[in-house]
Amino acid sequence: MTSELSRHEAVRTAADEAVPEALADLGALVRIPSVAFPGFDHAQVQRSAEAVKALAEATGVFERVEIRDAAVPDTEERGMPAVLATRAARNGRPTILLYAHHDVQPVGDEALWESAPFEPTVRDGRLYGRGAADDKAGVMVHIGALRALRQALGDDFDLGVALFIEGEEEAGSRSFAQFLSDNADALRADVIVVADSGNWDARTPAVTVSLRGNARFTLRVRTLDHASHSGMYGGAVPDALMATVKLLATLWDDDGAVAVEGLATRDAATPDYSEETLRDEAGLPAGVTPIGRDSILSRIWNKPSITLTGIDAPSVVNASNTLTPEVTVVISARVAPGQTAREAYEALAAHLRAHAPFGAELEFTDVDCGDGFLVDTGGWAVQDARAALADGYGVAPVDLGVGGSIPFIADLVREFPAAQILVTGVEDPHARAHSPNESLHLDTFRHALSAEALLLERLDTRTL
Known part of the structure; x- marks a missing residue:
């Protein structure tokens, strides 16, 4: 018992x-800037991979450290x-x-950043910069642990231990x-930690x-073969922007809850x-009210949501008295855990076709589906993780649902x-991942590193 305690404390100190x-x-x-x-x-993504490789080699833990890639299915890439x-x-x-992954989101409008996005800056107990939280902090929690x-146990x-630091998570x-299939033997493990x-x-x-x-x-x-004068034909000819607005409005009810038949809800x-x-x-x-019904977290964790994330239409600066012939939008739906993403997409497509106003022509492209995930919380690894998190943070962990997706x-x-x-993760609710002024809470990082190191030490005492 004394030996186990001394190992535990040595790892905590280290x-x-x-x-x-x-x-x-x-x-x-x-x-x-590994976008x-x-x-x-993409030379910057290669540069980032080389930096992570050097960090992994310097731990002295691994027998082999390599940079690898894999084919993108159905392409020459x-x-x-x-x-x-x-x-x-x-x-x-x-x-x-x-x-973890070493690639990052684009910075967006750099004018919205309070400090340069690729210049790490500490303010008020937080480290600001693109990737500081998502997910280069995850990389460094692994390396630090x-x-x-x-340091504590030597060899x-x-x-x-297998370390897999991906380079394209943010890009899909x-x-x-294919990488998993190509490297299945090297990656096969009893426990997988996705930070x-x-x-x-x-x-x-x-x-x-x-x-x-x-x-x-x-x-x-699409509603027209070509643009037409809005004064000459407005009131008789439907333009695509009006049709799009009417169509998209059918996706939600008056409370802002999703109103698409066939999208499931999880009861939890x-x-x-x-x-x-x-x-x-x-x-x-x-002055802005939340949308949806029932508990707030049920709306975020257990129910579907639909977001319009992009639109190609005439801009304000280019506005003219013209009936727009076609409009293109990107629709992103979050799917309740337990329903397949493909089933949800089919329900959405059927709804949109059924509600297309004025006979508007609809075309669906670039479909990307990723399924949700429900953890089996009865395994020994979850219990070990909870114990390590409690030790590392000094606070008992909670079971968390997440409204976002990790399709892989x-x-x-x-x-x-x-x-x-x-x-697991290193982000707190104020991390603003994917947004301007992304940041990492420094104390959270410290606790996360300690918790993972203690998890590794705990697993090293377990015999299968």
Whole structure:
């Protein structure tokens, strides 16, 4: 018992000591604009992968560290570079796969940032920069925890470790499933930790137990062969913008709840969460009311939502007295856990076809579906994770549902059905991932690193 206690305390101390170096390395990663979207400099994604590879090698934990990519199915393309590092388990110990991603979202309107997006800046206990939270912090939690484990135990541990740092998660993980298939033997694990979610708040950790799926597609609405003068024909000829507005309005009822037949709802209890908290975390002004019905978290975790994320139509600066012949929109639906994304997409497409006004022609393209996820919370890995989070944060974790989606988890489940999957993260509700002024709460990072190091130490004592 004394030996186990001393190991535990040694890892905890090493984790605390690892934080400054991990934050410094995180800052260096944030400086690399590793955007994997089309049209951006993919040499920066390669540069980021090389930086992560060097960090993994320097831990001294792995037997092999490589940069690999995979084919994008049904194309001639290769996916973005990922880092894959492996260490074999010994003496009957489990293997853990640690996942995060090193690519980041585009910065959007740089004028909205209070400091340069790729210059890490500390203000009021937070580190600001694109990728500071999502998900280069996840990368550095893994690296920092491995450093702490080795600092405390030397090479005297038997846990198997695989590290998979993806390079295209924000751009859709197009080669992810192929990468899993190509590298199945190296990635196969008893426990998978996906460090790409969030926590209840800056102090309270969480195990994500449900994620909504997503169905995203482009819709073209066409009513005319060509543009026409609105004064000459307005009032008799439907223009595409009017038809689009009327059509999209049918997706929601008067409360703003989704009104599409065939989109499912999950029946599950949610913790207390006030409207005041929602306003604070989402930036909802006092004069704007929330949408939907039932508890706030049930709307976010367990019900579908539909968001219009883009539109191609005449801009205000180019407005003229013209009937618009066609409009293109991007619709993003979040799908309740338990319903397949393809089924949800078919329900949406059927609804839109049935409600197209004035005989408008509809065209659906760029359909992208990703299924949601429900965690089996009865496994030993979840119990070990909860104990490690409580030790690392000093606060008992909560089970968290997330309204967002991590579609590639379905690929992990399919490729590794025997693995226990844990979804954790370093973000708090004020991280503003994907938005201007993305940031990382520094104390949350410190606790997350400690918790993961303690989880690794705990798994190293488990014999399968």
